[in-house]
Amino acid sequence: MITKSKIPNILEVYEEELLKDWVQEQLASSTRRADLISESELRQQSAEFLEAFRQASHGDNLLDITTPQWDHVREILTELSRSRAQHGFTASETATFIFSLKQPLFARLHQELEKNADTLSEENWAATVLLDKLGLFTTEVHQQNREAVIARQQQELLELSTPVVKLWEGILVLPLIGTLDSARTQVIMESLLQQIVESEATIAIIDITGVPTVDTLVAQHLLKTVAAARLMGADCIISGIRPQIAQTIVQLGVDLNEVTTKASLAAAFRLALQQSGQNVTETPQDAARR
């Protein structure tokens, strides 16, 4: 550990020059995203960071950025990283913000310590370690933010992909799209049962046209949903079973005997109308139009 580093001193003395060089460096950099951030915004962010960096570097723990003296710097970087992640910057584009400070800082160190080669290399090393740590921290935060975005989208997709539609008086349809896993089955079951209560439905049609594969696990999930709906007093019809899926189901030995199954949603709807004692008739005008 360097006891009396020149870095705080240099930051103090050359703050303005450093800022100017640094911003220039960033503007010239190949990873600059002129489409995503304006020059004035970049300048302001840089100035803010440099100010915090200068203050933090005066503390005792120059090289340990986890200590409280670096709190403010980390806050700024977290905020910057978050906003850049949201705007669509890549991880390296975000990290360049820190790494491009190296060049100007090294130049000033060199200028200051020209005559003292040993100290210069020591200071260079300290500055490298410090900036690397800050850069990695930025990357890490950036990654965390991206992951949070992905997790949120997954959740949204989960909710979006399970609509329960009221097709007719007392008849609900649940068009399933995508693979069924335990978590999704849970959501599907909950929304279906909720809808059964709200619309006082007596028949629910589960349409699996959009389910790519049906294996034993998926079949089990389906049967669970059917059983839960039955407990609520609603009969279930499974429709949209494609020929390949019918073959797979039988070959796997899945027992769907307890459930009414239909090949198409239309057939299921016809049965549902029949079971609920309702009827759709064609008027003469309709027939004439056809």
Added chain:
Amino acid sequence: MERIPILKMGDLLLVTIQVDMHDRLAIALQDDLMNRIASTSARGVLIDISALEIVDSFIGRMIGNIAAMSRVLDAETVVVGMRPAVAITLVELGLSLSGVRTALNVEKGMNLLQASLPLPAEESADGHNEE
């Protein structure tokens, strides 16, 4: 000890569970209900569990058992008003109560029972003819 009331409505018995069931209460209900079916020769039983919020495997099994026992005594049983959370819990516990008839609410359960029972009017008419 508290008991769950059993109401008689013509040929039907109506059981409304308004408290959270515990094991002894469930056993007492089973006992009382069988006695009432036998003494009133009821043709149908409607069990309303819309106020039941918590079920465990024992209560779930008791509901199934009560329905099966009533059927042995020739009374059609309908369980009505199960909450979504309860339904999910029972399915997750592996109790799908496949022998029990269900309906969404008391009204629909009544319709179901009445549809499955011979009409009382016909019965009395038959009775008059025989006399």
